[in-house]
Amino acid sequence: MIGACVAFTVYIAVIPLGFLLWQSFRTPQTAATAAVFTLGNYAAAYGSADTWRLFGTSIRFALGASLFAFVLGTTLAWMNERTNTPFKSIFFALSLIPLVIPSILFTVAWILLASPQIGIVNLVMQSWFGLTEAPFDIYSLGGMIWVDGLHYSPMAFLLMSAAFRAMDPSLEESATMSGASILQVAWRVTLRLTWPAIFATILILFVRSIESFEVPALLGLPVGIEVFTSSIYQAVHRYPSQVGLASAYAVALLAITTAGVYFVSRLSSRGSKYATMTGKGFRPRQIDLGRWRWFTAAVFIVYFVLIVVLPFAVLLWSSFQRFYSVPSMEALRNLTLDPYRFIFTYPDLGRTVWNSFVLSFGSATIVMLVTSVICWIVVKTKLPGRWLLDNIASLPMVFPGLVLGLSIMIFYLNVDVGVYGTIWIMFIAYITRFMPYGLRYNTTSMLQIHKELEESAAMSGASWFTAFRRIILPLLKPGLLAGWIYVMIVSIRELSTSILLYSPDTQVVSIVIWQLWENGQYVELSALGVLFITTLFVLVLVARWLGNKYGVKE
Amino acid sequence: MLKIEGLSTEYPNDKGQIIKAAQDVSFTVAEGRLFTLLGPSGCGKTTTLRSIAGLERPRAGEISVNGRVVYSSSTGVFVSPNRRGFGMVFQSYAIWPHMNVFQNAAFPLEVGGRGYSRKKIRENVMRVLSAVQLDHLAEREATKLSGGQQQRLALARALVMEPALLLLDEPLSNLDAKLREKMRFELKRLQRDLRITTVYVTHDQSEALALSHEIAVMNEGRIQQIGSPRDIYERPLNQFVADFVGTSNFIEGTVLRRESTTDGSCDVVRTEIGDVTVSAVQELHPDERVALSVRPEDVELSEARPAGSNVWEGRVEQKVFLGEAVDFRVTVGSRTLLSRRHPTLRTKVGEAIFVQLNPQKCVALKVA
Numbered sequence: 001m002i003g004a005c006v007a008f009t010v011y012i013a014v015i016p017l018g019f020l021l022w023q024s025f026r027t028p029q030t031a032a033t034a035a036v037f038t039l040g041n042y043a044a045a046y047g048s049a050d051t052w053r054l055f056g057t058s059i060r061f062a063l064g065a066s067l068f069a070f071v072l073g074t075t076l077a078w079m080n081e082r083t084n085t086p087f088k089s090i091f092f093a094l095s096l097i098p099l100v101i102p103s104i105l106f107t108v109a110w111i112l113l114a115s116p117q118i119g120i121v122n123l124v125m126q127s128w129f130g131l132t133e134a135p136f137d138i139y140s141l142g143g144m145i146w147v148d149g150l151h152y153s154p155m156a157f158l159l160m161s162a163a164f165r166a167m168d169p170s171l172e173e174s175a176t177m178s179g180a181s182i183l184q185v186a187w188r189v190t191l192r193l194t195w196p197a198i199f200a201t202i203l204i205l206f207v208r209s210i211e212s213f214e215v216p217a218l219l220g221l222p223v224g225i226e227v228f229t230s231s232i233y234q235a236v237h238r239y240p241s242q243v244g245l246a247s248a249y250a251v252a253l254l255a256i257t258t259a260g261v262y263f264v265s266r267l268s269s270r271g272s273k274y275a276t277m278t279g280k281g282f283r284p285r286q287i288d289l290g291r292w293r294w295f296t297a298a299v300f301i302v303y304f305v306l307i308v309v310l311p312f313a314v315l316l317w318s319s320f321q322r323f324y325s326v327p328s329m330e331a332l333r334n335l336t337l338d339p340y341r342f343i344f345t346y347p348d349l350g351r352t353v354w355n356s357f358v359l360s361f362g363s364a365t366i367v368m369l370v371t372s373v374i375c376w377i378v379v380k381t382k383l384p385g386r387w388l389l390d391n392i393a394s395l396p397m398v399f400p401g402l403v404l405g406l407s408i409m410i411f412y413l414n415v416d417v418g419v420y421g422t423i424w425i426m427f428i429a430y431i432t433r434f435m436p437y438g439l440r441y442n443t444t445s446m447l448q449i450h451k452e453l454e455e456s457a458a459m460s461g462a463s464w465f466t467a468f469r470r471i472i473l474p475l476l477k478p479g480l481l482a483g484w485i486y487v488m489i490v491s492i493r494e495l496s497t498s499i500l501l502y503s504p505d506t507q508v509v510s511i512v513i514w515q516l517w518e519n520g521q522y523v524e525l526s527a528l529g530v531l532f533i534t535t536l537f538v539l540v541l542v543a544r545w546l547g548n549k550y551g552v553k554e
Numbered sequence: 555m556l557k558i559e560g561l562s563t564e565y566p567n568d569k570g571q572i573i574k575a576a577q578d579v580s581f582t583v584a585e586g587r588l589f590t591l592l593g594p595s596g597c598g599k600t601t602t603l604r605s606i607a608g609l610e611r612p613r614a615g616e617i618s619v620n621g622r623v624v625y626s627s628s629t630g631v632f633v634s635p636n637r638r639g640f641g642m643v644f645q646s647y648a649i650w651p652h653m654n655v656f657q658n659a660a661f662p663l664e665v666g667g668r669g670y671s672r673k674k675i676r677e678n679v680m681r682v683l684s685a686v687q688l689d690h691l692a693e694r695e696a697t698k699l700s701g702g703q704q705q706r707l708a709l710a711r712a713l714v715m716e717p718a719l720l721l722l723d724e725p726l727s728n729l730d731a732k733l734r735e736k737m738r739f740e741l742k743r744l745q746r747d748l749r750i751t752t753v754y755v756t757h758d759q760s761e762a763l764a765l766s767h768e769i770a771v772m773n774e775g776r777i778q779q780i781g782s783p784r785d786i787y788e789r790p791l792n793q794f795v796a797d798f799v800g801t802s803n804f805i806e807g808t809v810l811r812r813e814s815t816t817d818g819s820c821d822v823v824r825t826e827i828g829d830v831t832v833s834a835v836q837e838l839h840p841d842e843r844v845a846l847s848v849r850p851e852d853v854e855l856s857e858a859r860p861a862g863s864n865v866w867e868g869r870v871e872q873k874v875f876l877g878e879a880v881d882f883r884v885t886v887g888s889r890t891l892l893s894r895r896h897p898t899l900r901t902k903v904g905e906a907i908f909v910q911l912n913p914q915k916c917v918a919l920k921v922a
Contacts, residue, residue: 452644453648455609456648459607459712460636460665460715461639
């Protein structure tokens with residue numbers, strides 16, 4: 001049982017990486033010639049000035065998006081945790097909503113809002129201020145940074161909220177007593193003390209941004225702004241497909257994300273130096289903003305409008321149109337349910353939805369169960385080499401979705417065990433991709449289970465398996481359920497890995513959205529998007545309700 | 555019954571240094587006895603208990619129960635904890651929060667392939683629950699129990715499978731002082747009634763003295779002394795035992811000579827407060843360095859000079875009123891002695907007082 005889980009983890013996590021590296025040194029295999037060893041891919045990838053431009057663009061994009069997301073998220077977190085801004089408890093609940101909007105729909109929504117030709121915001125600004133040119137161009141590096149940064153800002157918000165919460169407020173209070181103003185306290189104490197968390201957050205955001213695929217593909221490619229992820233996608237989809245070149249790009253991207261993740265883990269293990277956690281129960285004192293609290297409340301509202309209301313509203317609007325058009329009285333008269341009819345009669349819609357459901361349900365279940373055993377080994381035993389197991393299971397964390405899809409594709413193309421082109425290959429990919437998340441959720445829960453609870457089961461005569469099933473798993477339930485819900489949601493939204501692995505029989509909802517976009521079927525896409533977001537939202541509500549009912553403590 | 559020979563354990567700590575947790579620990583516990591491992595934290599008592607339980611694997615030694623070897627380094631035998639059939643109460647009680655009282659206590663009968671019928675399980679569980687007075691709470695959520703009730707449930711769970719051996723790891727340390735004393739009596743009554751062989755681990759000397767048939771005092775991985783509570787308290791073998799079990803006045807000195815008196819022989823020791831006559835326990839030689847250990851309750855005080863030997867005049871330096879007793883700090887020469895007296899003695903601070911040490915109550919310990 002334990003052995004099987006370990007073997008499974010190692011297989012799942014290590015094999016794709018090995019094949020990716022191997023493939024990056026091979027020439028393309030064709031019917032006429034077998035693949036041979038070559039350094040050509042690296043020469044092609046890194047020999048040209050284009051690659052260095054690609055590298056530069058990727059870094060600028062990721063830096064811009066992560067810093068933007070960080071500044072936005074941190075400001076909001078500080079206002080939420082440390083000030084007396086009105087209605088902030090509602091805001092905290094609402095801040096979770098953006099998590100259910102898939103990146104591709106968020107990007108599409110912002111195209112509909114801010115594209116120079118059809119963007120509503122642009123057209124409105126033009127008619128109000130009489131501008132001759134569109135003020136915003138979403139198809140630019142700035143636009144990419146705006147959309148990606150906005151999309152990742154809730155993550156920054158959650159991470160920084162946790163950091164602020166972990167800080168002993170008496171450190172701030174003593175600064176106030178020394179005569180520092182609110183801004184001085186924020187700048188000279190709060191910010192300095194949360195420095196490890198700040199750096200870790202920026203790194204995580206950077207890694208996430210550099211791996212993001214939807215934004216660069218939808219906004220960058222049409223105007224020739226290429227980053228690593230979109231280049232990998234193009235290299236694979238060229239004819240003949242240049243898997244070797246894609247691998248060479250992927251290795252570079254992997255190197256960047258690995259370095260990022262490595263520094264994050266170094267930081268969090270050294271973080272204790274700052275000792276901001278005292279373990280005492282305290283309620284942070286809140287800073288009284290006076291009249292400024294209405295200003296911060298306004299910031300919350302504007303943010304919520306930008307991240308949820310506007311994107312969803314524009315999708316909703318366009319989903320009732322026959323052809324995409326800007327809101328007007330005339331367009332209002334032409335409201336139609338046609339796009340929804342189109343979606344419900346879409347060929348294989350039933351199978352697509354079923355695929356999405358089965359894949360996310362199955363991978364969430366397998367991921368949580370396997371990682372519960374892995375995390376038991378890591379947390380509860382003294383086995384030599386258990387840290388290695390932890391690292392191996394976390395290894396997929398460094399894989400950008402697209403790179404993971406590529407590695408798995410290469411592996412099962414070369415090792416024919418009959419999964420290529422079936423739903424199993426996507427299942428394997430999802431499990432691999434989301435294993436680290438499952439591990440994190442389980443570890444948090446596992447650390448809270450006192451060692452003696454399990455030992456007393458052994459003393460009662462229970463075998464390892466019985467103790468695990470009857471004691472550990474039930475006690476792990478909060479973490480298991482929370483992780484299960486999370487993995488379920490992220491798998492259902494998953495696009496960047498699936499896009500290299502799907503076949504007509506195994507497409508999932510997010511792939512259909514992608515295809516509709518490529519075909520220019522915006523209104524139909526909007527209809528599917530509205531249904532998708534609503535379903536996910538209901539799913540989250542049900543999950544939370546279930547969670548509350550069965551005792552999940554957040 | 556329980557026999558432990560040459561038990562040694564070591565493990566690397568976080569820095570990779572080798573910690574010797576138990577070194578050459580040997581003792582036997584007779585059937586129906588309560589044996590206590592007493593010592594400060596880190597002395598190896600818990601490691602020893604966990605080795606008996608099978609939760610830790612020692613490096614060397616042999617453990618057997620009723621002749622059945624459960625661990626032996628020489629033959630490589632190691633029986634896993636779930637096959638040893640010992641009951642154990644943990645320091646945290648380890649009550650499973652997702653089960654109710656009945657389910658907690660029934661667990662040992664359900665697992666391990668014992669194959670009891672539902673009816674039999676119900677019967678046994680209710681019997682053991684009523685023995686610890688929890689039968690009326692059988693359906694209650696385990697997390698809704700008070701500390702004392704959780705402690706009793708843990709005990710019930712350990713007893714339900716009628717174990718050959720009961721292991722208790724600081725079972726009373728998480729209770730508040732009043733409850734702790736109450737549970738001490740209950741535990742003692744239960745153990746004496748059931749006559750179950752028990753190994754008890756604690757750092758609390760009064761608990762050890764109150765409960766045990768026999769005590770092993772441990773320090774730095776080694777057993778310092780094994781004996782009955784009275785032995786340990788009145789005849790400590792070394793300064794560590796005298797200091798750890800109860801409080802003691804230590805007066806250093808050198809052996810002058812051995813004298814024979816009517817009730818046995820005694821040693822005369824020259825100390826900074828003068829020559830002290832002590833009853834001989836250990837084999838001592840003239841000129842040997844020793845420390846005299848005298849319990850505060852054995853330092854007699856009186857306002858008039860008493861008859862007999864070992865009498866000095868001192869001065870009351872400080873008084874601490876404790877309710878049932880008063881602690882006096884008395885200076886004799888350059889030394890301060892601690893004496894615990896009944897509150898009827900009302901000598902004021904600064905007044906002169908006479909100190910007498912009963913030779914029978916003075917123990918001369920070799921200085922290492």
